[in-house]
Amino acid sequence: MFKDRTDAGKQLAKLLDKYRNEDVLVLAIPRGGVEIGYQVANYLDAELSLLVSRKLPFPYNPEAGFGAVTEDGSSFINEIAARELSEDMIEQIKKEQVDEIKRRIEVLRNGEPLPDMKNRTVILTDDGLAMGSTMSASVKLCKNKGAGKIVVAVPVAGKQVADMIDKVVDDIIVLDIPPFFHAVAQVYENWYDVSDNEVIEIMNKAKK
Numbered sequence: 001m002f003k004d005r006t007d008a009g010k011q012l013a014k015l016l017d018k019y020r021n022e023d024v025l026v027l028a029i030p031r032g033g034v035e036i037g038y039q040v041a042n043y044l045d046a047e048l049s050l051l052v053s054r055k056l057p058f059p060y061n062p063e064a065g066f067g068a069v070t071e072d073g074s075s076f077i078n079e080i081a082a083r084e085l086s087e088d089m090i091e092q093i094k095k096e097q098v099d100e101i102k103r104r105i106e107v108l109r110n111g112e113p114l115p116d117m118k119n120r121t122v123i124l125t126d127d128g129l130a131m132g133s134t135m136s137a138s139v140k141l142c143k144n145k146g147a148g149k150i151v152v153a154v155p156v157a158g159k160q161v162a163d164m165i166d167k168v169v170d171d172i173i174v175l176d177i178p179p180f181f182h183a184v185a186q187v188y189e190n191w192y193d194v195s196d197n198e199v200i201e202i203m204n205k206a207k208k
Helices: 005-014 034-044 089-110 134-145 159-166 196-207
Strands: 024-028 046-052 054-059 061-070 075-077 121-125 149-156 171-176
Touching: 005 034, 005 046, 005 061, 005 149, 005 171, 024 034, 034 046, 034 134, 034 149, 046 134, 046 196, 054 089, 054 134, 061 089, 075 134, 089 196, 121 134, 134 159, 159 171
Parallel strands: 024 046, 024 121, 121 149, 149 171
Antiparallel strands: 054 061, 061 075
8 A cells, every 4th residue: 555656666776776777768647646656756867857648538438438648649459349430430539638638738738749768768657547448548558659668667557457558568667566455546645636737746846
């Protein structure tokens, strides 16, 4: 059990010490992954930026999703989950999330492009992996951008999803794989939705 995202990020950072002397870029997935990413980047004295990836939600159940899309258009679709939706519906939902991605890039990253990641060690962080869709899409983006090594670092994940991600990256670090995993929030004492303002504060702190 972690007190909060700060506690989880500090614990996670220590397990990434082997990457300290590499050319590391930490990419946090907003909004929940930003405090995690800040703690990792701070510990490794590495560059920190945001990779904006969004879940593709079901129109009738926005809490659940059938995939994800990232800022370069890379997407991950769970074919089984999406089979009830028409192609037109999928494209409409994707467009809505791409619009939100553009908004977040403007607000959270000041409209700046992603840092160059060619041949660098990229550490992707989030506060946990639920279905793994946003992380899968993010991994695709990093591959498209020529990352030298892709590492996924998260405090918690279910075993099935951790195994799925492990197959497409160079390394995965997960602090806790509960035997009965049902939600990322279950391992946090203090869990809440992170606001845009909190992300901006964290990123401003990282630049100092």
